[in-house]
Amino acid sequence: MPETVTTAGSVGVVYGNDFGGPERPREMGETDGFNDLLEADGRVEPRDEMPEGYRKTLIRQIAQHAHSEIIGMQPEGNWISRAPSLRRKAILMAKVQDEAGHGLYLYAAAETLGADRADLLDQLHSGRQKYSSIFNYPTLTWADVGAIGWLVDGAAIVNQVPLCRCSYGPYARAMVRVCKEESFHQRQGFEILHTLSHGTADQKRMAQDAVNRYWWPSLMMFGPPDDDSPNSAQSMAWGIKRFSNDDLRQRFVDMTVPQSVALGLTLPDPEIAWSEERGHYDFGEVDFTELFEVIKGNGPCNAQRMTHRVGAHEDGAWVREAASAYAAKQAARSEGAA
Amino acid sequence: MSDWPLWEVFVRSRRGLSHVHSGSLHAPDAEMALRNARDLYTRRQEGVSIWVIRSSDIEASTPDERDSFFDPAADKIYRHPTFYDVPEGVEHL
Numbered sequence: 001m002p003e004t005v006t007t008a009g010s011v012g013v014v015y016g017n018d019f020g021g022p023e024r025p026r027e028m029g030e031t032d033g034f035n036d037l038l039e040a041d042g043r044v045e046p047r048d049e050m051p052e053g054y055r056k057t058l059i060r061q062i063a064q065h066a067h068s069e070i071i072g073m074q075p076e077g078n079w080i081s082r083a084p085s086l087r088r089k090a091i092l093m094a095k096v097q098d099e100a101g102h103g104l105y106l107y108a109a110a111e112t113l114g115a116d117r118a119d120l121l122d123q124l125h126s127g128r129q130k131y132s133s134i135f136n137y138p139t140l141t142w143a144d145v146g147a148i149g150w151l152v153d154g155a156a157i158v159n160q161v162p163l164c165r166c167s168y169g170p171y172a173r174a175m176v177r178v179c180k181e182e183s184f185h186q187r188q189g190f191e192i193l194h195t196l197s198h199g200t201a202d203q204k205r206m207a208q209d210a211v212n213r214y215w216w217p218s219l220m221m222f223g224p225p226d227d228d229s230p231n232s233a234q235s236m237a238w239g240i241k242r243f244s245n246d247d248l249r250q251r252f253v254d255m256t257v258p259q260s261v262a263l264g265l266t267l268p269d270p271e272i273a274w275s276e277e278r279g280h281y282d283f284g285e286v287d288f289t290e291l292f293e294v295i296k297g298n299g300p301c302n303a304q305r306m307t308h309r310v311g312a313h314e315d316g317a318w319v320r321e322a323a324s325a326y327a328a329k330q331a332a333r334s335e336g337a338a
Numbered sequence: 339m340s341d342w343p344l345w346e347v348f349v350r351s352r353r354g355l356s357h358v359h360s361g362s363l364h365a366p367d368a369e370m371a372l373r374n375a376r377d378l379y380t381r382r383q384e385g386v387s388i389w390v391i392r393s394s395d396i397e398a399s400t401p402d403e404r405d406s407f408f409d410p411a412a413d414k415i416y417r418h419p420t421f422y423d424v425p426e427g428v429e430h431l
Contacts, residue, residue, distance in 0.1 A: 045401070047400070047401045048401055049401075094381075097377075097381070098381070101377075101378055101381065104363065104378055105361060105378075108361055108362045108363065111344070111362070117364065173361075174361070177361075181382075320342075323342075323365075323366040323367075323370060324341070324342065324366050326366070326367070327366035327367035327370070330367060331367075
Protein backbone atom coordinates (compact mmCIF):
# COMPACT_ATOMS: atom_id res chain seq x y z
CA MET A 1 0.00 0.00 0.00
CA PRO A 2 1.43 3.39 -0.92
CA GLU A 3 2.25 5.66 1.97
CA THR A 4 -0.72 8.02 2.02
CA VAL A 5 -0.38 9.20 5.56
CA THR A 6 -0.35 12.96 5.81
CA THR A 7 1.09 15.01 8.61
CA ALA A 8 -2.35 15.38 10.09
CA GLY A 9 -2.96 11.65 9.81
CA SER A 10 -5.26 9.92 7.41
CA VAL A 11 -8.55 8.14 7.36
CA GLY A 12 -7.61 4.51 7.55
CA VAL A 13 -8.48 1.47 9.54
CA VAL A 14 -9.65 2.37 13.01
CA TYR A 15 -8.05 0.68 15.96
CA GLY A 16 -10.49 1.19 18.77
CA ASN A 17 -9.86 4.54 20.28
CA ASP A 18 -6.87 5.33 18.15
CA PHE A 19 -7.20 6.31 14.56
CA GLY A 20 -5.93 6.29 11.04
CA GLY A 21 -2.44 5.24 10.18
CA PRO A 22 -1.18 2.19 8.37
CA GLU A 23 -3.34 -0.65 7.06
CA ARG A 24 -2.57 -2.64 10.17
CA PRO A 25 -0.31 -2.12 13.14
CA ARG A 26 3.28 -2.84 12.36
CA GLU A 27 4.50 -6.24 13.41
CA MET A 28 7.99 -6.52 14.62
CA GLY A 29 10.34 -8.08 17.07
CA GLU A 30 11.28 -6.21 20.18
CA THR A 31 12.73 -2.99 18.93
CA ASP A 32 14.75 -0.47 20.83
CA GLY A 33 11.78 1.86 20.89
CA PHE A 34 9.52 -0.70 22.53
CA ASN A 35 12.15 -1.82 25.03
CA ASP A 36 13.12 1.75 25.90
CA LEU A 37 9.49 2.54 26.56
CA LEU A 38 9.08 -0.43 28.92
CA GLU A 39 12.40 0.33 30.55
CA ALA A 40 11.21 3.85 31.36
CA ASP A 41 7.92 2.42 32.70
CA GLY A 42 6.16 4.23 29.84
CA ARG A 43 2.83 3.20 28.39
CA VAL A 44 2.34 1.52 25.03
CA GLU A 45 -0.51 3.04 23.00
CA PRO A 46 -2.53 1.39 20.22
CA ARG A 47 -0.54 2.29 17.13
CA ASP A 48 2.93 2.09 18.68
CA GLU A 49 5.36 -0.50 17.45
CA MET A 50 5.01 -3.65 19.51
CA PRO A 51 6.15 -7.25 19.20
CA GLU A 52 3.50 -9.57 17.80
CA GLY A 53 3.76 -11.77 20.88
CA TYR A 54 2.93 -8.79 23.10
CA ARG A 55 -0.12 -7.99 21.00
CA LYS A 56 -1.34 -11.59 20.96
CA THR A 57 -0.79 -12.08 24.69
CA LEU A 58 -2.75 -8.92 25.45
CA ILE A 59 -5.62 -9.78 23.12
CA ARG A 60 -5.89 -13.23 24.70
CA GLN A 61 -5.73 -11.89 28.25
CA ILE A 62 -8.08 -8.94 27.73
CA ALA A 63 -10.59 -11.07 25.83
CA GLN A 64 -10.55 -13.75 28.51
CA HIS A 65 -11.04 -11.02 31.09
CA ALA A 66 -13.97 -9.55 29.13
CA HIS A 67 -15.56 -12.99 28.71
CA SER A 68 -15.24 -13.55 32.47
CA GLU A 69 -17.12 -10.33 33.20
CA ILE A 70 -20.08 -11.21 31.01
CA ILE A 71 -20.22 -14.89 32.03
CA GLY A 72 -19.95 -13.66 35.62
CA MET A 73 -23.36 -12.04 35.20
CA GLN A 74 -24.99 -15.48 35.23
CA PRO A 75 -24.34 -16.92 38.70
CA GLU A 76 -25.51 -13.69 40.32
CA GLY A 77 -28.27 -12.98 37.83
CA ASN A 78 -29.66 -16.31 39.01
CA TRP A 79 -30.66 -14.63 42.29
CA ILE A 80 -32.08 -11.29 41.08
CA SER A 81 -35.65 -12.52 41.05
CA ARG A 82 -35.24 -14.13 44.48
CA ALA A 83 -33.28 -11.46 46.35
CA PRO A 84 -34.66 -11.23 49.90
CA SER A 85 -35.65 -7.54 49.73
CA LEU A 86 -36.18 -4.75 47.24
CA ARG A 87 -32.98 -3.11 48.51
CA ARG A 88 -30.93 -6.25 47.91
CA LYS A 89 -32.56 -6.69 44.52
CA ALA A 90 -31.79 -3.15 43.36
CA ILE A 91 -28.17 -3.54 44.53
CA LEU A 92 -27.76 -6.88 42.79
CA MET A 93 -29.16 -5.53 39.54
CA ALA A 94 -26.72 -2.61 39.69
CA LYS A 95 -23.87 -5.03 40.30
CA VAL A 96 -24.79 -7.32 37.42
CA GLN A 97 -25.14 -4.26 35.18
CA ASP A 98 -21.63 -3.21 36.23
CA GLU A 99 -20.30 -6.62 35.16
CA ALA A 100 -21.78 -6.05 31.70
CA GLY A 101 -20.14 -2.63 31.64
CA HIS A 102 -16.78 -4.10 32.63
CA GLY A 103 -17.05 -6.58 29.80
CA LEU A 104 -17.71 -3.75 27.34
CA TYR A 105 -14.78 -1.62 28.56
CA LEU A 106 -12.53 -4.63 28.09
CA TYR A 107 -13.81 -5.64 24.65
CA ALA A 108 -13.20 -2.03 23.58
CA ALA A 109 -9.62 -2.27 24.92
CA ALA A 110 -9.06 -5.51 22.97
CA GLU A 111 -10.30 -3.81 19.82
CA THR A 112 -7.57 -1.19 20.08
CA LEU A 113 -5.15 -4.06 19.36
CA GLY A 114 -6.91 -4.85 16.10
CA ALA A 115 -9.18 -7.61 17.43
CA ASP A 116 -12.72 -7.82 16.09
CA ARG A 117 -15.44 -7.88 18.73
CA ALA A 118 -17.77 -10.28 16.93
CA ASP A 119 -14.82 -12.60 16.43
CA LEU A 120 -13.98 -12.52 20.14
CA LEU A 121 -17.56 -13.42 21.04
CA ASP A 122 -17.47 -16.17 18.46
CA GLN A 123 -14.31 -17.56 20.06
CA LEU A 124 -16.01 -17.55 23.45
CA HIS A 125 -19.13 -19.25 22.07
CA SER A 126 -17.13 -21.95 20.31
CA GLY A 127 -14.96 -22.59 23.36
CA ARG A 128 -11.72 -21.43 21.72
CA GLN A 129 -11.29 -18.71 24.33
CA LYS A 130 -11.80 -19.26 28.05
CA TYR A 131 -13.28 -17.33 30.93
CA SER A 132 -12.46 -17.50 34.62
CA SER A 133 -13.18 -20.98 35.97
CA ILE A 134 -14.78 -19.54 39.12
CA PHE A 135 -18.00 -18.88 37.19
CA ASN A 136 -18.46 -22.58 36.55
CA TYR A 137 -19.54 -23.08 40.15
CA PRO A 138 -23.26 -22.90 40.99
CA THR A 139 -24.93 -20.31 43.24
CA LEU A 140 -27.01 -22.65 45.38
CA THR A 141 -28.21 -20.22 48.06
CA TRP A 142 -28.61 -16.47 48.59
CA ALA A 143 -25.48 -16.57 50.75
CA ASP A 144 -23.52 -17.54 47.63
CA VAL A 145 -24.20 -14.06 46.28
CA GLY A 146 -22.51 -12.73 49.41
CA ALA A 147 -19.58 -15.14 49.09
CA ILE A 148 -19.08 -14.17 45.45
CA GLY A 149 -19.00 -10.50 46.32
CA TRP A 150 -16.68 -10.91 49.28
CA LEU A 151 -14.32 -13.64 48.05
CA VAL A 152 -14.57 -13.75 44.26
CA ASP A 153 -14.69 -9.99 43.76
CA GLY A 154 -12.13 -9.62 46.55
CA ALA A 155 -9.74 -11.92 44.70
CA ALA A 156 -10.52 -10.14 41.44
CA ILE A 157 -9.60 -6.80 43.01
CA VAL A 158 -6.25 -8.14 44.22
CA ASN A 159 -5.60 -9.40 40.68
CA GLN A 160 -6.83 -6.25 39.00
CA VAL A 161 -5.35 -3.40 41.00
CA PRO A 162 -1.83 -4.06 39.62
CA LEU A 163 -3.32 -4.16 36.10
CA CYS A 164 -4.12 -0.44 36.48
CA ARG A 165 -0.36 -0.02 35.96
CA CYS A 166 -0.17 -2.46 33.04
CA SER A 167 2.16 -1.34 30.25
CA TYR A 168 -0.66 -1.24 27.70
CA GLY A 169 -2.49 2.08 28.07
CA PRO A 170 -6.04 1.17 27.01
CA TYR A 171 -6.07 -1.95 29.22
CA ALA A 172 -4.73 0.00 32.21
CA ARG A 173 -7.34 2.74 31.72
CA ALA A 174 -10.16 0.19 31.52
CA MET A 175 -8.90 -1.42 34.73
CA VAL A 176 -8.90 1.89 36.61
CA ARG A 177 -12.59 2.21 35.84
CA VAL A 178 -13.27 -1.44 36.72
CA CYS A 179 -11.43 -1.27 40.04
CA LYS A 180 -13.33 1.84 41.14
CA GLU A 181 -16.57 -0.05 40.64
CA GLU A 182 -15.46 -3.39 42.10
CA SER A 183 -15.01 -2.07 45.60
CA PHE A 184 -18.78 -1.58 45.90
CA HIS A 185 -19.18 -5.20 44.79
CA GLN A 186 -16.94 -6.54 47.48
CA ARG A 187 -18.56 -4.50 50.23
CA GLN A 188 -22.06 -5.53 49.26
CA GLY A 189 -20.97 -9.19 49.44
CA PHE A 190 -19.37 -8.65 52.83
CA GLU A 191 -22.55 -6.95 54.05
CA ILE A 192 -24.74 -9.84 52.91
CA LEU A 193 -22.58 -12.34 54.78
CA HIS A 194 -22.33 -10.12 57.84
CA THR A 195 -26.12 -9.82 58.01
CA LEU A 196 -26.56 -13.58 57.63
CA SER A 197 -23.88 -14.49 60.14
CA HIS A 198 -25.50 -12.21 62.70
CA GLY A 199 -28.97 -13.54 61.97
CA THR A 200 -30.58 -16.84 62.95
CA ALA A 201 -28.58 -20.05 63.37
CA ASP A 202 -29.85 -21.26 60.00
CA GLN A 203 -28.78 -18.03 58.30
CA LYS A 204 -25.33 -18.26 59.82
CA ARG A 205 -25.04 -21.89 58.70
CA MET A 206 -25.99 -20.82 55.19
CA ALA A 207 -23.30 -18.12 55.18
CA GLN A 208 -20.67 -20.57 56.47
CA ASP A 209 -21.63 -23.15 53.85
CA ALA A 210 -21.24 -20.59 51.05
CA VAL A 211 -17.82 -19.52 52.34
CA ASN A 212 -16.76 -23.17 52.63
CA ARG A 213 -17.62 -23.79 48.99
CA TYR A 214 -16.15 -20.58 47.54
CA TRP A 215 -12.90 -20.31 49.52
CA TRP A 216 -10.74 -22.77 47.57
CA PRO A 217 -12.04 -21.84 44.11
CA SER A 218 -11.28 -18.19 45.00
CA LEU A 219 -7.65 -19.10 45.76
CA MET A 220 -7.50 -20.86 42.39
CA MET A 221 -8.45 -17.61 40.66
CA PHE A 222 -4.82 -16.49 40.99
CA GLY A 223 -3.76 -19.24 38.62
CA PRO A 224 -1.26 -22.06 38.97
CA PRO A 225 1.70 -21.81 41.34
CA ASP A 226 4.65 -19.77 40.09
CA ASP A 227 6.81 -22.77 39.23
CA ASP A 228 4.01 -24.12 37.04
CA SER A 229 3.02 -20.91 35.28
CA PRO A 230 4.80 -20.96 31.91
CA ASN A 231 3.74 -17.55 30.60
CA SER A 232 4.25 -15.50 33.74
CA ALA A 233 7.90 -14.56 33.22
CA GLN A 234 7.26 -13.13 29.75
CA SER A 235 4.19 -11.21 30.95
CA MET A 236 6.23 -9.76 33.80
CA ALA A 237 9.02 -8.74 31.43
CA TRP A 238 6.47 -6.99 29.23
CA GLY A 239 4.96 -5.12 32.17
CA ILE A 240 1.57 -6.75 31.62
CA LYS A 241 1.81 -8.60 34.91
CA ARG A 242 3.35 -6.88 37.92
CA PHE A 243 3.27 -9.56 40.63
CA SER A 244 3.48 -13.36 40.55
CA ASN A 245 0.44 -15.61 41.07
CA ASP A 246 1.70 -16.81 44.44
CA ASP A 247 2.43 -13.28 45.68
CA LEU A 248 -1.08 -12.14 44.80
CA ARG A 249 -2.61 -15.24 46.36
CA GLN A 250 -0.71 -14.54 49.58
CA ARG A 251 -1.85 -10.92 49.53
CA PHE A 252 -5.46 -12.07 49.22
CA VAL A 253 -5.15 -14.51 52.11
CA ASP A 254 -3.53 -11.87 54.34
CA MET A 255 -6.31 -9.43 53.55
CA THR A 256 -9.16 -11.92 53.92
CA VAL A 257 -8.36 -13.83 57.12
CA PRO A 258 -8.95 -10.84 59.45
CA GLN A 259 -12.16 -10.04 57.54
CA SER A 260 -13.43 -13.59 58.18
CA VAL A 261 -12.93 -12.98 61.89
CA ALA A 262 -14.98 -9.79 61.64
CA LEU A 263 -17.69 -11.78 59.90
CA GLY A 264 -17.69 -14.42 62.63
CA LEU A 265 -17.14 -17.10 59.98
CA THR A 266 -14.31 -19.58 59.53
CA LEU A 267 -12.30 -20.39 56.43
CA PRO A 268 -12.26 -24.10 55.52
CA ASP A 269 -8.51 -24.56 55.94
CA PRO A 270 -7.15 -25.85 59.27
CA GLU A 271 -3.63 -24.81 58.27
CA ILE A 272 -4.39 -21.10 58.27
CA ALA A 273 -2.19 -19.52 60.93
CA TRP A 274 -0.23 -16.32 61.31
CA SER A 275 3.46 -16.84 60.71
CA GLU A 276 5.51 -14.43 62.75
CA GLU A 277 8.58 -15.46 60.82
CA ARG A 278 7.18 -14.74 57.35
CA GLY A 279 4.93 -11.87 58.36
CA HIS A 280 2.12 -13.56 56.45
CA TYR A 281 -0.64 -16.07 57.04
CA ASP A 282 0.31 -19.65 56.25
CA PHE A 283 -2.33 -21.62 54.43
CA GLY A 284 -2.85 -25.13 53.09
CA GLU A 285 -1.97 -26.35 49.64
CA VAL A 286 -4.44 -25.57 46.87
CA ASP A 287 -5.62 -28.62 44.90
CA PHE A 288 -4.93 -27.47 41.38
CA THR A 289 -6.11 -30.70 39.80
CA GLU A 290 -9.62 -29.35 40.42
CA LEU A 291 -8.75 -26.08 38.66
CA PHE A 292 -7.45 -27.91 35.60
CA GLU A 293 -10.52 -30.14 35.50
CA VAL A 294 -12.82 -27.10 35.56
CA ILE A 295 -10.74 -25.37 32.86
CA LYS A 296 -11.01 -28.51 30.74
CA GLY A 297 -14.78 -28.15 30.88
CA ASN A 298 -15.58 -30.57 33.70
CA GLY A 299 -16.75 -28.03 36.28
CA PRO A 300 -20.29 -28.21 37.64
CA CYS A 301 -21.74 -25.50 35.37
CA ASN A 302 -19.50 -25.20 32.27
CA ALA A 303 -22.12 -26.51 29.86
CA GLN A 304 -24.94 -24.52 31.44
CA ARG A 305 -23.01 -21.23 31.28
CA MET A 306 -22.14 -21.65 27.62
CA THR A 307 -25.63 -22.76 26.62
CA HIS A 308 -27.10 -19.74 28.36
CA ARG A 309 -24.57 -17.31 26.82
CA VAL A 310 -25.04 -18.61 23.28
CA GLY A 311 -28.83 -18.65 23.78
CA ALA A 312 -28.84 -15.05 25.01
CA HIS A 313 -26.75 -13.98 22.02
CA GLU A 314 -29.03 -15.75 19.55
CA ASP A 315 -32.21 -14.55 21.24
CA GLY A 316 -30.89 -10.99 21.00
CA ALA A 317 -30.26 -11.21 17.25
CA TRP A 318 -33.62 -9.64 16.36
CA VAL A 319 -32.85 -6.60 18.52
CA ARG A 320 -29.51 -6.06 16.78
CA GLU A 321 -31.15 -6.54 13.39
CA ALA A 322 -33.98 -4.14 14.20
CA ALA A 323 -31.55 -1.47 15.39
CA SER A 324 -29.49 -1.82 12.21
CA ALA A 325 -32.60 -1.71 10.03
CA TYR A 326 -33.82 1.43 11.79
CA ALA A 327 -30.44 3.11 11.41
CA ALA A 328 -30.38 2.22 7.70
CA LYS A 329 -33.91 3.57 7.19
CA GLN A 330 -33.09 6.85 8.94
CA ALA A 331 -29.87 7.22 6.97
CA ALA A 332 -31.73 6.60 3.69
CA ARG A 333 -34.38 9.17 4.62
CA SER A 334 -31.92 11.88 5.50
CA GLU A 335 -30.06 11.20 2.25
CA GLY A 336 -33.34 11.47 0.35
CA ALA A 337 -34.14 14.76 2.06
CA ALA A 338 -30.75 16.25 1.30
CA MET B 339 -22.33 -6.34 15.89
CA SER B 340 -19.10 -5.68 14.06
CA ASP B 341 -21.03 -4.01 11.28
CA TRP B 342 -22.21 -1.44 13.81
CA PRO B 343 -19.73 1.41 13.61
CA LEU B 344 -17.41 2.25 16.47
CA TRP B 345 -18.10 5.52 18.34
CA GLU B 346 -15.83 7.49 20.63
CA VAL B 347 -17.40 8.84 23.79
CA PHE B 348 -16.47 12.16 25.42
CA VAL B 349 -17.93 13.10 28.77
CA ARG B 350 -18.10 16.46 30.51
CA SER B 351 -17.86 15.50 34.17
CA ARG B 352 -19.25 18.79 35.45
CA ARG B 353 -20.03 22.27 34.23
CA GLY B 354 -16.91 24.34 33.76
CA LEU B 355 -14.78 21.42 32.55
CA SER B 356 -14.19 20.21 28.99
CA HIS B 357 -15.39 16.96 27.55
CA VAL B 358 -12.78 14.24 28.03
CA HIS B 359 -12.45 10.97 26.14
CA SER B 360 -13.98 8.13 28.17
CA GLY B 361 -13.81 5.19 25.77
CA SER B 362 -15.58 3.67 22.81
CA LEU B 363 -18.59 1.56 21.98
CA HIS B 364 -20.48 0.08 19.05
CA ALA B 365 -23.90 1.39 18.04
CA PRO B 366 -25.99 1.44 14.87
CA ASP B 367 -26.62 5.20 14.94
CA ALA B 368 -25.87 8.37 16.87
CA GLU B 369 -28.97 8.22 19.05
CA MET B 370 -28.25 4.67 20.19
CA ALA B 371 -24.60 5.58 20.67
CA LEU B 372 -25.64 8.37 23.06
CA ARG B 373 -27.98 6.11 25.01
CA ASN B 374 -25.40 3.34 25.23
CA ALA B 375 -22.77 5.86 26.29
CA ARG B 376 -25.01 7.05 29.10
CA ASP B 377 -25.49 3.47 30.35
CA LEU B 378 -21.86 2.52 29.90
CA TYR B 379 -19.92 5.58 31.03
CA THR B 380 -22.19 7.54 33.39
CA ARG B 381 -23.73 4.93 35.71
CA ARG B 382 -22.42 6.88 38.73
CA GLN B 383 -23.14 10.44 37.70
CA GLU B 384 -19.78 10.79 35.98
CA GLY B 385 -21.17 13.30 33.52
CA VAL B 386 -23.52 16.15 32.74
CA SER B 387 -23.01 16.08 28.98
CA ILE B 388 -21.90 13.48 26.43
CA TRP B 389 -20.50 13.77 22.91
CA VAL B 390 -20.30 10.78 20.61
CA ILE B 391 -18.46 10.79 17.31
CA ARG B 392 -17.83 8.06 14.79
CA SER B 393 -14.27 6.84 15.21
CA SER B 394 -13.81 6.84 11.45
CA ASP B 395 -14.53 10.60 11.38
CA ILE B 396 -11.54 11.46 13.57
CA GLU B 397 -8.30 12.62 12.01
CA ALA B 398 -5.25 11.78 14.08
CA SER B 399 -1.54 12.47 13.94
CA THR B 400 0.48 9.33 13.39
CA PRO B 401 3.00 7.85 15.83
CA ASP B 402 5.50 7.44 12.93
CA GLU B 403 5.69 11.15 12.43
CA ARG B 404 5.70 12.01 16.08
CA ASP B 405 9.21 13.35 15.95
CA SER B 406 8.98 15.52 12.87
CA PHE B 407 5.48 16.64 13.79
CA PHE B 408 6.20 17.84 17.32
CA ASP B 409 9.90 18.63 17.12
CA PRO B 410 9.52 22.23 15.93
CA ALA B 411 8.32 23.17 19.44
CA ALA B 412 11.33 21.61 21.15
CA ASP B 413 13.88 24.35 20.45
CA LYS B 414 11.64 27.32 21.24
CA ILE B 415 12.20 27.44 24.94
CA TYR B 416 11.72 31.23 24.82
CA ARG B 417 8.00 30.45 24.72
CA HIS B 418 8.19 29.63 28.41
CA PRO B 419 8.39 32.38 31.07
CA THR B 420 11.21 30.54 32.84
CA PHE B 421 13.48 31.33 29.85
CA TYR B 422 13.84 34.95 30.95
CA ASP B 423 16.15 36.38 33.57
CA VAL B 424 14.42 38.60 36.08
CA PRO B 425 16.53 40.92 38.26
CA GLU B 426 16.50 40.27 41.98
CA GLY B 427 13.64 41.97 43.80
CA VAL B 428 11.31 42.45 40.83
CA GLU B 429 7.85 41.15 41.73
CA HIS B 430 4.55 40.41 39.99
CA LEU B 431 6.32 39.69 36.71
